[in-house]
Amino acid sequence: MSDGQVLLFGAPVDLSALIVALVIACLVAGYLLGAYFSTRGMRPARTPKRFKEDGAVFLKSINSLLANDTDKAIAELTRAVNLDPETVETYIALGHLFRSKGQFDRAIGIRQSIIARSNLPPALKVQALFDLGVDYRHGGFISRAVETLEEVLKEDAKHLGAAQTLGQIFEEIGEWEKALDIQKRVEKLTGQAQPERLAHLKAEQGKQLMAEGRMPEAKAAFKKALSWDKGSVNGLLSLGDLFLAQGDYKQALNTWRKVAAVAPKLCFLAIERVAGREWGAKESAAVEGFLLGAAAESKDPWSHLLAARYLAARGKEEETIAALRQGLKLAPDFLPAHRELGQILLDRGQMDEILSGYKDLLDRLPGKDLAFQCRQCGFYLEDYSWKCPSCRRWGTIELID
Numbered sequence: 001m002s003d004g005q006v007l008l009f010g011a012p013v014d015l016s017a018l019i020v021a022l023v024i025a026c027l028v029a030g031y032l033l034g035a036y037f038s039t040r041g042m043r044p045a046r047t048p049k050r051f052k053e054d055g056a057v058f059l060k061s062i063n064s065l066l067a068n069d070t071d072k073a074i075a076e077l078t079r080a081v082n083l084d085p086e087t088v089e090t091y092i093a094l095g096h097l098f099r100s101k102g103q104f105d106r107a108i109g110i111r112q113s114i115i116a117r118s119n120l121p122p123a124l125k126v127q128a129l130f131d132l133g134v135d136y137r138h139g140g141f142i143s144r145a146v147e148t149l150e151e152v153l154k155e156d157a158k159h160l161g162a163a164q165t166l167g168q169i170f171e172e173i174g175e176w177e178k179a180l181d182i183q184k185r186v187e188k189l190t191g192q193a194q195p196e197r198l199a200h201l202k203a204e205q206g207k208q209l210m211a212e213g214r215m216p217e218a219k220a221a222f223k224k225a226l227s228w229d230k231g232s233v234n235g236l237l238s239l240g241d242l243f244l245a246q247g248d249y250k251q252a253l254n255t256w257r258k259v260a261a262v263a264p265k266l267c268f269l270a271i272e273r274v275a276g277r278e279w280g281a282k283e284s285a286a287v288e289g290f291l292l293g294a295a296a297e298s299k300d301p302w303s304h305l306l307a308a309r310y311l312a313a314r315g316k317e318e319e320t321i322a323a324l325r326q327g328l329k330l331a332p333d334f335l336p337a338h339r340e341l342g343q344i345l346l347d348r349g350q351m352d353e354i355l356s357g358y359k360d361l362l363d364r365l366p367g368k369d370l371a372f373q374c375r376q377c378g379f380y381l382e383d384y385s386w387k388c389p390s391c392r393r394w395g396t397i398e399l400i401d
């Protein structure tokens with residue numbers, strides 16, 4: 001994280017001091033109004049003098065924030081906390097500021113001091129617990145973050161932020177079963193089904209099981225992922241891997257072959273998997289059939305090129321040329337295929353084809369006219385000029401090569 005950035009709710013963002021300032025400004029506006037008008041509730045009524053004192057401190061801290069001086073704002077708010085240790089909002093704001101500066105231990109200390117209060121309203125306790133969980137996460141205390149966020153969900157089963165954060169943590173540490181449970185919970189809370197995401201989580205769980213050698217469970221996981229999302233390429237590729245690991249190359253190829261149908265633009269992933277592997281003699285016919293079939297169904301020229309390279313490496317010249325031509329039919333400007341096709345034709349010395357290919361290629365190469373640019377401001381011109389029309393400097397225009 002660079003100096004110009006701070007962590008705000010976990011994401012490094014530029015100019016966030018300004019954002020924090022707005023957040024604090026809202027908090028403080030609410031706080032001041034609440035302090036002024038409320039005569040009952042959780043806060044003891046303030047004397048006018050105390051109110052004036054606090055108000056001055058808040059104004060100073062907002063000024064510091066607007067001037068991008070987070071350190072000074074922290075100092076001002078710390079003073080406010082000393083003035084009135086009952087001001088929970090000040091503590092919360094201060095905790096957010098420490099978090100935004102990456103000072104997680106201090107943020108954590110503040111959250112803990114809020115939670116320790118005896119007369120804390122339940123809503124504020126839940127918020128402080130959630131803040132604490134987020135701070136633990138960013139401070140690298142993952143198991144404590146999990147415990148704390150689970151406590152938030154115990155207190156408030158509908159806390160979406162806690163559920164989402166917990167889900168992210170479980171994904172990061174590879175706890176796929178728990179990540180799946182949380183994801184289902186999030187979907188209930190938001191009312192939005194995300195079958196693709198569920199399928200990814202299940203496929204990742206399957207890969208983990210496979211790495212542990214638990215093949216039947218892994219297979220069940222991949223099939224589950226595919227039942228949730230028929231177009232899960234993650235699931236199809238992994239299921240194919242599993243078949244191949246079990247020595248069933250035909251099932252593997254059949255499974256990978258489905259990628260072309262469900263996601264033609266991701267077909268290159270299946271082709272890459274097959275073309276990039278060493279195959280035995282008895283498998284080569286099936287592999288070739290797979291590559292040509294999948295490439296024919298795919299919608300990207302790379303699939304054809306990858307198939308062509310596999311064929312070329314095995315001396316199948318006619319098939320290579322056919323695959324390259326198919327790729328070029330799909331994307332006539334695809335230069336990598338022009339290059340490899342041209343190389344083969346040159347090697348074969350077929351002058352007619354070389355000449356027609358060269359002519360075709362010329363039509364596709366961009367022609368270029370003289371063009372100029374200001375070396376001071378970067379302004380582009382089609383005609384030479386002694387004076388830059390943009391920055392109005394003299395003698396700064398140069399020819400672009």
Ligand SMILES: [Zn+2]
Nearest residue numbers: 374377388391
């Ligand atoms: Zn200029």
